[in-house]
Amino acid sequence: MKKELFRKLPKVDKLLLSNSFKKLIEEKGYNIVYESVNEAIDTFRKAIANDSIETFTDEAIIKTAFKNIERKSQTNLRRVINGTGTIIHTNLGRSIFSTKMVENLTDILSGYNNLEYDLSTGQRGTRYSLVEKLICEITGAEAALIVNNNAAAVLLCLDQFGKNKEVIVSRGELVEIGGSFRIPDIMKFSGSALVEVGTTNRTHLYDYEDHITENTSMLLKVHTSNYKISGFTQEISREEIVSLGRKYKIITMEDLGSGVLIDLSKYGLKKEPTILDSLNSGMDLVTFSGDKLLGGPQCGIIIGKKELVDKLKRNQLLRTFRVCKMTIAILEVLLREYKNENYSEIPTLAMLSEPLDNVLERALELQKKLKEIDIHTDIVPSKCMVGGGSLPEEFIDSYALSFNNFNSVSLEKKLRENSVPIIGRIQQNQYILDMKTISSKDYPILLKAFEDINNSRSI
Ligand SMILES: *Cc1c(COP(=O)(O)O)cnc(C)c1O
Numbered sequence: 001m002k003k004e005l006f007r008k009l010p011k012v013d014k015l016l017l018s019n020s021f022k023k024l025i026e027e028k029g030y031n032i033v034y035e036s037v038n039e040a041i042d043t044f045r046k047a048i049a050n051d052s053i054e055t056f057t058d059e060a061i062i063k064t065a066f067k068n069i070e071r072k073s074q075t076n077l078r079r080v081i082n083g084t085g086t087i088i089h090t091n092l093g094r095s096i097f098s099t100k101m102v103e104n105l106t107d108i109l110s111g112y113n114n115l116e117y118d119l120s121t122g123q124r125g126t127r128y129s130l131v132e133k134l135i136c137e138i139t140g141a142e143a144a145l146i147v148n149n150n151a152a153a154v155l156l157c158l159d160q161f162g163k164n165k166e167v168i169v170s171r172g173e174l175v176e177i178g179g180s181f182r183i184p185d186i187m188k189f190s191g192s193a194l195v196e197v198g199t200t201n202r203t204h205l206y207d208y209e210d211h212i213t214e215n216t217s218m219l220l221k222v223h224t225s226n227y228k229i230s231g232f233t234q235e236i237s238r239e240e241i242v243s244l245g246r247k248y249k250i251i252t253m254e255d256l257g258s259g260v261l262i263d264l265s266k267y268g269l270k271k272e273p274t275i276l277d278s279l280n281s282g283m284d285l286v287t288f289s290g291d292k293l294l295g296g297p298q299c300g301i302i303i304g305k306k307e308l309v310d311k312l313k314r315n316q317l318l319r320t321f322r323v324c325k326m327t328i329a330i331l332e333v334l335l336r337e338y339k340n341e342n343y344s345e346i347p348t349l350a351m352l353s354e355p356l357d358n359v360l361e362r363a364l365e366l367q368k369k370l371k372e373i374d375i376h377t378d379i380v381p382s383k384c385m386v387g388g389g390s391l392p393e394e395f396i397d398s399y400a401l402s403f404n405n406f407n408s409v410s411l412e413k414k415l416r417e418n419s420v421p422i423i424g425r426i427q428q429n430q431y432i433l434d435m436k437t438i439s440s441k442d443y444p445i446l447l448k449a450f451e452d453i454n455n456s457r458s459i
Pocket residue numbers: 149150151152175177181222223224225226255256257258288289290291299300388389
């Protein structure tokens with residue numbers, strides 16, 4: 001019986017001759033189709049061997065091969081639907097871009113460009129100059145420099161100004177960011193000696209002043225973006241650090257982490273220190289991320305005194321941290337939106353500021369469409385987060401669809417394995433999709449995924 005089934009298994013070459021595969025070979029290439037058919041036959045061979053099937057048809061094998069082809073044709077980095085409600089989700093690619101940003105990228109990438117070519121002189125130019133002026137206009141800084149990410153920005157500054165010298169940081173600000181960026185480690189790596197002052201909850205100005213020696217090169221303030229120390233606390237204001245730095249002629253620098261340009265309190269959120277707050281306090285150097293609350297591509301931005309930024313521009317390490325043309329193409333469009341105060345054109349800010357009623361409207365719309373294909377949901381209030389290590393204690397009101405008629409664990413898995421993966425949350429044993437981070441453009445994908453689930457249920 002088993003032997004007969006094994007014998008009935010078709011040969012790869014024979015299956016490949018069928019018309020449907022011929023077309024697929026033209027579309028996807030021979031190798032993917034061959035591997036997929038081979039694997040499909042193998043799947044059935046194993047099923048026969050372990051007695052999990054008693055019969056099969058060639059059509060069933062072909063269907064499995066089609067599924068394999070679909071899976072193998074997908075890239076590893078894929079678009080996903082974010083139903084978690086976390087706006088700057090580091091695991092899901094942080095900030096998303098507007099159509100304008102993406103169109104500019106397509107235009108720049110499909111041809112040559114003036115990345116390092118000065119169009120006014122016909123001579124060699126520098127990539128950094130393409131956005132420096134815009135950053136300075138928006139922030140009021142004397143000079144600016146961009147590198148691959150904020151971690152690189154901090155390391156570059158420490159390498160330039162702190163190496164073999166002492167850098168003073170408050171014990172309350174020895175931050176670890178997810179993905180193992182730790183201030184004490186990065187300082188050790190840069191060759192600068194960390195001088196910790198104060199205590200975890202309280203640091204006074206005299207703590208800084210008492211530790212200043214002839215070897216002190218920098219007073220570093222780190223924004224505790226992803227945690228909060230509350231209770232009996234004391235931290236020194238930027239202005240006090242700046243005046244101390246000036247008194248002793250020591251560089252002052254702030255690592256802001258998530259750099260925000262606008263006052264978030266106008267969106268009903270807690271005020272985060274803005275880039276302007278930091279710069280206006282007189283800090284010599286300020287560093288921040290491009291893809292957190294700024295809403296742009298992954299990069300680190302350093303702004304501050306021209307004399308210092310000029311030194312950074314000549315640092316050899318800069319070559320290893322340099323940004324690519326894709327980053328600059330997207331960043332420039334973003335910066336122009338800031339310059340024109342077109343905040344609604346910046347998806348991260350648009351999501352942050354979207355009225356709750358709009359979110360509810362989308363929840364109702366999607367609920368209705370799902371009902372039409374017999375998927376019943378409840379709309380539940382939800383709290384979502386800004387993410388990206390910013391505003392750790394701030395929750396934004398939102399609405400979510402709750403799928404009560406499903407086993408939450410298996411629904412989570414099925415949607416995660418969808419061809420466009422759908423990532424939701426399990427809350428009190430219910431699977432939910434938060435509508436804050438789902439746009440109406442996502443509906444067709446969501447509906448198709450649930451139709452597939454319906455179909456596989458009825459089989
Ligand atoms: C996020 C963050 C960093 C790291 O920034 P990346 O752009 O992710 O490299 C450094 N410092 C602080 C305070 C941060 O919040």
